[in-house]
Amino acid sequence: MNVETVSLKLTRFTRITRLNKLLMFALLVFIVVFTIYNFTYFPLVGAKKSMSGFASEFINLIVIMTVFWVVQCSKLAKKAYQYVTIGLMLWIVGMTADVLDELVVQPQWVTLYIKDLCISVGVVITAYGLFKTMLFMQKMHNRLAQEFIVDDLTQVYNRRCFYEYVENETDESYAVIIIDIDHFKSINDTFGHDKGDKVLKAFASKIDALFEDGNIFARIGGEEFAGYLPNCTLEQMQAFAESVLASARTIEVTDELYTSASIGVAKRFKNESFDSVMKRADQALYKAKNSGRNQFVIATKP
Numbered sequence: 001m002n003v004e005t006v007s008l009k010l011t012r013f014t015r016i017t018r019l020n021k022l023l024m025f026a027l028l029v030f031i032v033v034f035t036i037y038n039f040t041y042f043p044l045v046g047a048k049k050s051m052s053g054f055a056s057e058f059i060n061l062i063v064i065m066t067v068f069w070v071v072q073c074s075k076l077a078k079k080a081y082q083y084v085t086i087g088l089m090l091w092i093v094g095m096t097a098d099v100l101d102e103l104v105v106q107p108q109w110v111t112l113y114i115k116d117l118c119i120s121v122g123v124v125i126t127a128y129g130l131f132k133t134m135l136f137m138q139k140m141h142n143r144l145a146q147e148f149i150v151d152d153l154t155q156v157y158n159r160r161c162f163y164e165y166v167e168n169e170t171d172e173s174y175a176v177i178i179i180d181i182d183h184f185k186s187i188n189d190t191f192g193h194d195k196g197d198k199v200l201k202a203f204a205s206k207i208d209a210l211f212e213d214g215n216i217f218a219r220i221g222g223e224e225f226a227g228y229l230p231n232c233t234l235e236q237m238q239a240f241a242e243s244v245l246a247s248a249r250t251i252e253v254t255d256e257l258y259t260s261a262s263i264g265v266a267k268r269f270k271n272e273s274f275d276s277v278m279k280r281a282d283q284a285l286y287k288a289k290n291s292g293r294n295q296f297v298i299a300t301k302p
C-alpha cells in the first residue's frame, strides 16, 4: 500500500495539483501587482514612521502564507479545503494591504474594502473551514478506532481487542470460551466462499447476542471465536456452553443443513497467565473436536 505523506518541502510544488499551483500563482501575482500599484499611486508615509509596525504586519503575512502553503500540500476533505483556501486567500489579500499601509498612505476605499473587509471575512471563513477540518478529522479518528477493534466481516470484536481487553481485566476468576464452527471448510467448498461469509456473519451475530455486557465476544480466527466470562462458576460455564451449542445448531446453511460448533472452556486458576488459560481452552476445544464435535469440554487444571 502506498502511504501518502504530507511534505512541506518546496520540492513538493512539483507534485501538488494544477489548481493548488494556480491559486498560489494568483496570490503572488496579486501581491506583486498590488504592491506596485500602491507605490505608484499612493504617497509614501513620513520617514519618521516606526518600522516595528511594518515588521510585525510582514511577519503576520508570512505566517498566513505559510499556513496557506501547508493547506495546499495537505489532503483535507473537499469542503474543508475550499473554505480554508478561500478564507486564507481573502486574509492574505487583506494582510498585504495591511503591510503596505505601513509604507504608503492608502485611500479609504483600500483601507475599508481591501484591508478591513477582506481580513474580517477571511478570518471568519478560515475559522469555519478549520471547524469543518476538525469534524472531518474526528470522523476519521472514530472510524479508525472502530476498525482497530472490530472484525470487518462479522462486526464483532477482533482478536487484538479480545486479547487486550482480557489481559487488562482485573477479575481473578474469569473463564475463557473458545468456539469453533464444525466442518466450516466443507461449507465453503460446497456452497462457495460467499455463503461461508454469510454463515460466519449469522453465527457471530447470534452467539454475540448470548453475551451480556462486559462478557466480551470476538472473532479470533477464520471460523474461531472466543468469549470472556467474568466471575463464572463451573455450573454457569456449563450452562453457557450448552446455550452456545444450542444456538449454533439453529444457524441455517441450507433448508436442511445447520451449523454446529465445538467448544473448549477454561477457568482461570490463581496467578495463572492469560496465555495459559487460552492454551488450556484451546486444548479442551481440540478434545471436543476429537470426540466427535458438536459438544463442549471443560479444561482440566494446568
Ligand SMILES: Nc1nc2c(ncn2[C@@H]2O[C@H](COP(=O)(O)OP(=O)(O)OP(=O)(O)O)[C@@H](O)[C@H]2O)c(=O)[nH]1
Pocket (backbone or CB within 6 Å): 153, 180, 181, 182, 183, 184, 185, 186, 188, 192, 193, 194, 195, 196, 197, 200, 221, 222, 223, 289
Ligand atoms: N468464507 C470464509 N471462509 C473463511 C474465512 N476465514 C477462514 N475461512 C475458511 O475456514 C476454513 C477453516 O477450515 P478448517 O480449519 O479445516 O476447519 P473446519 O473445516 O471447520 O474443520 P474442523 O474445525 O476440524 O471442524 C478454511 O477453509 C478457510 O479458508 C472467511 O473470512 N470467510
